[in-house]
Amino acid sequence: xxxxxxxxxxxxxxxxxxxxxxxxxxxxxxxxxPDPNGxxxxxxxxxxxxxxYGGARYLEQHWPATGPEQGHTVHAQNGPHEQAGxxxxxxxxxxxxxxxxxxxxxxxxxxxxxxLGPPLPxxxxxxxxxxxxxxxxxxxxxxxxxxxxxxxxxxxxxLRHQGLIDADGHWSAGRSRIWFLGDFTDRGPDGIGVIDxxxxxxxxxxxxxxxxxxxxxxxxLLFLGAARYGDEPVQSTAGTASFLAAWRLNGGQQSDLERxxxxxxxxxxxxxxxxxxxxxxxxxxxxxxxLEYGESIPEVNDAVxxxxxxxxxxxxxxxxxxxxxxFAFRGDSGPTAVRELLDTxxxxxxxxxxxxxxxxxxxxxxDDGMPPHVPGPYVYAEDLAVAMDGGVTMEGRLLVSRLPI
Numbered sequence: 001x002x003x004x005x006x007x008x009x010x011x012x013x014x015x016x017x018x019x020x021x022x023x024x025x026x027x028x029x030x031x032x033x034p035d036p037n038g039x040x041x042x043x044x045x046x047x048x049x050x051x052x053y054g055g056a057r058y059l060e061q062h063w064p065a066t067g068p069e070q071g072h073t074v075h076a077q078n079g080p081h082e083q084a085g086x087x088x089x090x091x092x093x094x095x096x097x098x099x100x101x102x103x104x105x106x107x108x109x110x111x112x113x114x115x116l117g118p119p120l121p122x123x124x125x126x127x128x129x130x131x132x133x134x135x136x137x138x139x140x141x142x143x144x145x146x147x148x149x150x151x152x153x154x155x156x157x158x159l160r161h162q163g164l165i166d167a168d169g170h171w172s173a174g175r176s177r178i179w180f181l182g183d184f185t186d187r188g189p190d191g192i193g194v195i196d197x198x199x200x201x202x203x204x205x206x207x208x209x210x211x212x213x214x215x216x217x218x219x220x221l222l223f224l225g226a227a228r229y230g231d232e233p234v235q236s237t238a239g240t241a242s243f244l245a246a247w248r249l250n251g252g253q254q255s256d257l258e259r260x261x262x263x264x265x266x267x268x269x270x271x272x273x274x275x276x277x278x279x280x281x282x283x284x285x286x287x288x289x290x291l292e293y294g295e296s297i298p299e300v301n302d303a304v305x306x307x308x309x310x311x312x313x314x315x316x317x318x319x320x321x322x323x324x325x326x327f328a329f330r331g332d333s334g335p336t337a338v339r340e341l342l343d344t345x346x347x348x349x350x351x352x353x354x355x356x357x358x359x360x361x362x363x364x365x366x367d368d369g370m371p372p373h374v375p376g377p378y379v380y381a382e383d384l385a386v387a388m389d390g391g392v393t394m395e396g397r398l399l400v401s402r403l404p405i
Contacts, residue, residue, distance in 0.1 A: 140175030140210050142278050146377075146388035146399040147181065147217070147353045150188025150253060152197065154392055158400040169197065171204035171212070178205070179277060181353035182217020182284035187251035187393045191223075192259040199267060216271035216304065217284040217353065221320040222247050224268055224308070227260055234317040243317065251393075269308050272301040273323070274345065280403055281347035285354040286329050286385070288337050289322035290345075297345050326355045334381040342384070349384055351403065356391035371395035377405050 143162065148155050159165045166172040180198055185191025201212040225243035234241055244252075274290055274297050275282045283290065294300040307319055328337040329350070338350050358372040360380065374396045378387040386405055390397035 137209075138175070140173070140177055142280075142403045143176060143178045144280075144282065144351055144388055144401055144403060145178060145180045146390055147183040147356075147392065148188070148194050148398060149183055149219070149251070149393050150185055150191040150194060150256070151392050151398055152188070152190040152193040154398040155194060155197065158398050162400050162402070164400070165201070169200075171201050171208055171210070173205070173208075173210060175209040176205070177210055177277070178212045179275065179282050180212075180214035181282065181351070181388055182215040182271075183219040183353060183389075184214075184217075185223050185256050186219045186247070186253065189253070189255075191253060191256040192264065195264055195268070213275070214271050215275060215282060215284050216268070216273050218320060218323040219250070220268050220271060221308075221316070221323060222250060223252065223256070223260075224265065225313075225316050225320060226252060227257065227265065229313045229316070232313050235314050236317070243313070243320075246320075270305065272297075273304045274300050276345065276347050278403060279348045280386075281342060281345055281350045283341075283350060283352045285323050285326060286350075286352045286387070287323065287325040287354075288328050288340060289325055290341065292322060295344060300345075327360075329381040329385045330360060335384055338381050338384040349386060349404075350381075351386045351388060353387075353389040355387060356389045356394060356396065357387050358391050358394065358396060360387050374399075377401050379405060 143164065145155070145158075156165065156169055160167070162173075164171070164173040164176060164178065178201070184194045184198065188194075198212060198214055202214075205212040222243065226247035229243045231242045231244050234243065273284070273293070276297060290300050293303040304319065307315055328334065329352075341350060342348065357374050357378045360378055372391055372394060374390045377390075377399055379385070380387065388399050388401065390399040392398040
């Protein structure tokens with residue numbers, strides 16, 4: 001688990017000097033580095049690649065990268081340091097939220113909480129699925145977008161760079177197709193602005209013969225849970241906790257919660273958890289937890305939607321906890337985990353967000369003050385997995401890339 005997924009990095013001051021931890025020994029991976037000239041073209045980019053372990057440098061502002069304690073088995077990813085619902089701090093490192101060393105055991109103190117207003121009503125609007133292409137209709141190029149986490153300006157910049165939007169922020173890519181891999185909110189300054197932009201582009205793309213679609217990430221589950229359940233207690237190995245406490249602990253922004261409206265909730269609640277496009281199995285999280293929700297893509301998506309519609313706070317919390325797992329595709333067992341997903345749901349390669357590339361490579365900075373070097377998506381697990389979270393929350397990059405890579 002990456003500690004940056006527990007605390008919002010940019011809001012915390014430097015927590016002082018830390019030792020460099022031991023790192024997992026990882027297989028070689030490959031960065032995909034797009035044409036530096038950029039821009040949209042009908043043929044796409046030529047893939048210029050280079051290989052090497054530890055190609056990214058992570059500017060570790062607040063915590064070291066995770067060490068060899070993490071498990072890499074296919075199903076048993078809840079290692080001794082994972083606390084249900086939280087993405088835990090490494091043992092023996094200071095926690096700025098509590099001012100001390102949490103140690104290897106569970107924490108009992110909850111973070112500060114805020115008051116919620118009255119629950120938002122169910123808008124009751126009918127759900128209209130994405131339109132299918134007409135018979136024989138050619139499809140446009142396919143793009144994926146990694147974790148945005150409220151960084152609206154960076155998202156606009158990257159979409160513009162790829163020729164997908166114009167200078168005014170409107171769809172300009174014709175029949176192109178885009179999939180956002182989830183995590184629109186938290187940590188960054190304008191998560192609601194990101195959601196509004198994606199919803200706008202979905203309408204504009206459909207009118208132009210393309211489409212803009214999105215997956216549900218673990219932060220969508222967390223954000224929606226905070227809005228719906230607030231401080232209602234949930235069962236957690238970290239002691240009494242709530243969605244609102246976990247949301248704030250994981251970078252939730254009060255301004256996003258204040259601007260959340262019924263139509264945002266309706267749209268977010270209907271996002272699929274998993275999709276298959278052009279042989280690419282699209283997921284938010286690099287975990288095999290999807291297998292626990294169904295043996296087909298429709299079964300998984302229906303199970304998540306049914307849970308969000310009908311189940312209680314503990315079932316919702318458990319879903320969030322499962323989709324917060326990560327790193328299943330790293331290490332010796334990583335290719336096996338990827339193949340299990342591909343064999344079950346189809347496709348030839350998994351494309352995911354969730355785990356920042358600097359953590360996946362196992363690299364830490366050399367105390368040189370430089371931001372992490374993330375030239376593009378990271379291909380690993382015997383070329384079966386593509387990581388798209390460029391670490392925008394840690395001064396990395398917000399990745400928008402054309403598939404295939």
